[in-house]
Amino acid sequence: MDMQQQADSGLAGLSFGFLTTLESPAHGLFGGYLVVDALGRPLEFHCTAPVKVSRAQQILYGPTLQGHLHGRQVGGALLAEGKATPAVVLTDSDAMLHVRPHTRLPVALVRRGAAEQASGFAMGAAFVSPHADDAARAEEIEAQLAALAEAVDLCEPFERIRAALDEAARH
Amino acid sequence: MTGNEQLGNANSPPPVRSFGGAAFRLPQIIVTDGCELALPTPPTLRLPVAMPAPAVTSIAPLPPRPRVQSHFFARPVALPPVAPQPAGGPEVVAEAAAKACRGADRRARVAPPKDVVKLSERFYYLLQPDLQTMLRGGKLTFPRPPFPFQFEGMAFLLPRHSAVLADEMGLGKSMQAISSIRLLVRSGEARRVLVVCPKGLVTNWARELADWAPELLVAVIDGDPGRRRWQWSLPDVPIKLANYEVLVRDRDLVAELGLAFDLVVLDEAQRIKNKSSQTNRAIVSLDRRRSWALTGTPVENSAADLVGIFEFVQPGQINDRMTPKAMAGAVTDHILRRTKDKVLTEMPPRLDRDARIELGPEQRETYRRAEEEGVLRLADMGREATIQHVFELVLRLKQICNFDTATGESAKLERLVAELEEVQASGRKALVFSQWVETLGRLRKELAFCGALEYHGGMSTTARDEAIRRFKESRDHSVLLLSYGAGAVGLNLQFSQYVFLFDRWWNPAVEDQAINRAHRIGAAGAVTVTRFLSAATIEERIDEVLRRKRDLSEAILSQADGPTTAGLTADDMFSLFELAPPRRAAA
Numbered sequence: 093m094d095m096q097q098q099a100d101s102g103l104a105g106l107s108f109g110f111l112t113t114l115e116s117p118a119h120g121l122f123g124g125y126l127v128v129d130a131l132g133r134p135l136e137f138h139c140t141a142p143v144k145v146s147r148a149q150q151i152l153y154g155p156t157l158q159g160h161l162h163g164r165q166v167g168g169a170l171l172a173e174g175k176a177t178p179a180v181v182l183t184d185s186d187a188m189l190h191v192r193p194h195t196r197l198p199v200a201l202v203r204r205g206a207a208e209q210a211s212g213f214a215m216g217a218a219f220v221s222p223h224a225d226d227a228a229r230a231e232e233i234e235a236q237l238a239a240l241a242e243a244v245d246l247c248e249p250f251e252r253i254r255a256a257l258d259e260a261a262r263h
Numbered sequence: 264m265t266g267n268e269q270l271g272n273a274n275s276p277p278p279v280r281s282f283g284g285a286a287f288r289l290p291q292i293i294v295t296d297g298c299e300l301a302l303p304t305p306p307t308l309r310l311p312v313a314m315p316a317p318a319v320t321s322i323a324p325l326p327p328r329p330r331v332q333s334h335f336f337a338r339p340v341a342l343p344p345v346a347p348q349p350a351g352g353p354e355v356v357a358e359a360a361a362k363a364c365r366g367a368d369r370r371a372r373v374a375p376p377k378d379v380v381k382l383s384e385r386f387y388y389l390l391q392p393d394l395q396t397m398l399r400g401g402k403l404t405f406p407r408p409p410f411p412f413q414f415e416g417m418a419f420l421l422p423r424h425s426a427v428l429a430d431e432m433g434l435g436k437s438m439q440a441i442s443s444i445r446l447l448v449r450s451g452e453a454r455r456v457l458v459v460c461p462k463g464l465v466t467n468w469a470r471e472l473a474d475w476a477p478e479l480l481v482a483v484i485d486g487d488p489g490r491r492r493w494q495w496s497l498p499d500v501p502i503k504l505a506n507y508e509v510l511v512r513d514r515d516l517v518a519e520l521g522l523a524f525d526l527v528v529l530d531e532a533q534r535i536k537n538k539s540s541q542t543n544r545a546i547v548s549l550d551r552r553r554s555w556a557l558t559g560t561p562v563e564n565s566a567a568d569l570v571g572i573f574e575f576v577q578p579g580q581i582n583d584r585m586t587p588k589a590m591a592g593a594v595t596d597h598i599l600r601r602t603k604d605k606v607l608t609e610m611p612p613r614l615d616r617d618a619r620i621e622l623g624p625e626q627r628e629t630y631r632r633a634e635e636e637g638v639l640r641l642a643d644m645g646r647e648a649t650i651q652h653v654f655e656l657v658l659r660l661k662q663i664c665n666f667d668t669a670t671g672e673s674a675k676l677e678r679l680v681a682e683l684e685e686v687q688a689s690g691r692k693a694l695v696f697s698q699w700v701e702t703l704g705r706l707r708k709e710l711a712f713c714g715a716l717e718y719h720g721g722m723s724t725t726a727r728d729e730a731i732r733r734f735k736e737s738r739d740h741s742v743l744l745l746s747y748g749a750g751a752v753g754l755n756l757q758f759s760q761y762v763f764l765f766d767r768w769w770n771p772a773v774e775d776q777a778i779n780r781a782h783r784i785g786a787a788g789a790v791t792v793t794r795f796l797s798a799a800t801i802e803e804r805i806d807e808v809l810r811r812k813r814d815l816s817e818a819i820l821s822q823a824d825g826p827t828t829a830g831l832t833a834d835d836m837f838s839l840f841e842l843a844p845p846r847r848a849a850a
Contacts, residue, residue: 123329126390128392129338131392132392132396133336133391133392133397134336134387134390134391135335135336135338136333136334136335136336137333137334137336137386137390138331138332138333138334139331139332140329140330140331140332141329141330141331141332142329143325143329145325148320149324149325152324153325160325161325165325165328165329166329168328169328169329169331170331172328172331173331173333175335243392243396243399244392244396245396248370248392248393248396249392252389252390252391252392253390255372255389256386256389256390259382259385259386259389260332260382263382263385
């Protein structure tokens with residue numbers, strides 16, 4: 093069974109998570125989590141109220157701030173609200189990889205184009221790097237993502253999330 | 264030794280307490296001679312005792328969890344498989360189609376309309392994949408690669424319950440509407456769709472539906488009342504196609520059957536511009552959830568035209584008392600209009616030329632006599648002269664400009680024959696428009712050398728379809744003669760390189776529609792448009808008036824103030840003969 097056949101055989105019920113943030117100068121940091129089906133159509137969307145970090149908090153948390161803020165605060169809160177169990181949660185933010193200790197779901201970083209010296213695999217125009225904790229599942233993740241990549245550019249759903257977060261910020 | 268205290272007051276430095284030496288148990292100094300000696304003035308230590316509390320700043324840790332808002336969407340229905348196209352037919356998947364045209368990287372997104380205010384509903388639209396992705400996901404096929412602006416047109420229609428697609432003629436409004444219908448039907452958002460078009464375009468629509476949505480069943484509503492009742496009642500046919508006349512006739516039947524539509528699409532929606540017409544009333548009485556109007560000329564004569572169309576699209580949104588600017592503001596989110604020069608930079612050029620025809624001596628004399636007599640008669644009638652009298656004179660003069668009623672002489676025909684000989688010799692095709700069926704008949708006889716065919720409202724639908732087929736497929740027929748009434752709308756004749764307006768219509772928008780039968784998407788090369796104008800006649804005067812007045816539509820659609828009419832009014836008609844209109848004469 094090749095990769096495409098594997099992908100097709102389990103399409104029904106298969107879902108994928110997309111997790112990212114939007115920095116609003118006026119409001120703070122919004123987080124968004126979109127779950128889509130294998131054709132890229134939305135199933136769930138969760139977004140946080142904005143989190144604003146003070147200068148003092150920046151100093152206090154120091155270099156741990158971004159990981160704590162994105163991974164534990166925002167990412168953890170969003171994944172906790174999800175009802176679906178996606179095959180993998182993709183993020184386009186390094187800081188968001190810190191969510192991994194707070195979820196059982198595999199997490200991977202997606203970037204446009206091939207990443208030099210990064211472990212992972214190319215998928216269409218994107219390069220996918222699974223979290224170190226999920227490195228052993230890279231092949232499984234690749235097979236499942238193949239179905240989605242047939243329909244959607246893997247970087248595209250992040251644009252949708254940001255458009256929705258932008259709308260939330262203006263609402 | 265005693266100590267003493269010094270208490271400060273409000274304006275003093277912080278209170279200070281002084282302590283005597285005893286209080287500090289100052290050691291006595293014993294000198295060597297055995298005497299005790301105490302220092303008479305022990306040192307005093309001054310210590311502040313009311314110290315202000317130090318400022319404490321608490322840095323709160325980040326809150327444990329920000330508040331999360333959740334939205335859940337129904338799992339999309341599984342798309343049914345698309346019936347395969349006939350072998351060898353033109354089939355292009357959406358992705359290939361998108362790549363095939365310029366600007367394919369520009370993704371068309373479905374944006375929420377302004378009247379959708381609930382955040383969860385706005386999210387529903389914002390979180391959908393772009394249109395190209397949706398089409399690719401559904402493995403939908405197209406017979407021809409759509410242009411990026413056509414994807415954007417679909418993205419405009421899809422989320423809207425009230426929409427006017429007002430693209431300039433030739434930009435593929437029907438294809439955009441059909442593709443949008445297809446997506447709605449296949450996603451389960453629409454199960455009952457009604458398409459209403461002019462009678463002469465039913466065949467054309469049926470063909471376009473078969474091309475662009477081959478998997479959808481279509482019922483064409485026609486025939487006797489019993490047959491129509493059966494067709495209206497067909498439960499498993501998602502698309503019903505009817506002409507305006509049938510709809511007016513079956514208005515009560517539709518109500519009796521309790522038909523409700525998820526979507527009603529009107530083609531050539533200017534047909535309902537008159538609010539008090541039977542057609543308008545029949546259309547607006549339809550039970551429907553979505554209302555889409557397709558028209559290249561939403562403002563044909565006056566701003567009131569748009570009000571009539573909006574009685575169907577979004578009742579009450581605009582009214583006759585609004586200024587063009589206010590009207591533009593009220594309709595802006597409901598109307599999408601693109602012009603060829605904006606979206607089709609690679610469209611073949613359209614070359615316009617006015618052919619000033621000098622009438623021959625006999626034809627000139629007939630014309631002069633008719634005009635003089637006519638004007639004299641109108642002058643004699645004075646206040647009794649009506650617009651109808653003026654209209655009759657204009658028609659008579661225009662007919663003489665075509666053919667001398669006394670001798671049959673025609674300077675226009677001579678010029679046309681010369682032009683068409685060249686067209687035929689080069690293997691090209693030409694369209695010739697006239698407002699009179701009688702003129703078309705005379706031209707057909709004179710143009711037998713190039714196999715001229717006729718297409719007008721006096722012919723049956725079958726005969727008209729056959730004329731189009733022969734003109735399209737046979738090299739023996741290089742000229743198609745069309746009436747403005749029947750041939751100006753809906754036909755795709757982009758394989759024609761020449762358009763001749765043998766006489767002029769009253770409204771330039773109708774002339775544009777006629778021209779765009781040839782100058783539209785798919786045109787293989789430049790389209791040359793020739794307007795025949797008989798010099799120093801009523802035709803030149805009408806042309807002058809129309810040129811001054813053709814900007815209203817663009818004025819409203821571009822949110823600017825503008826004149827209030829684009830066609831000829833009663834005042835204009837009287838002014839053609841330098842006569843005062845009746846109301847002024849009465850004053």
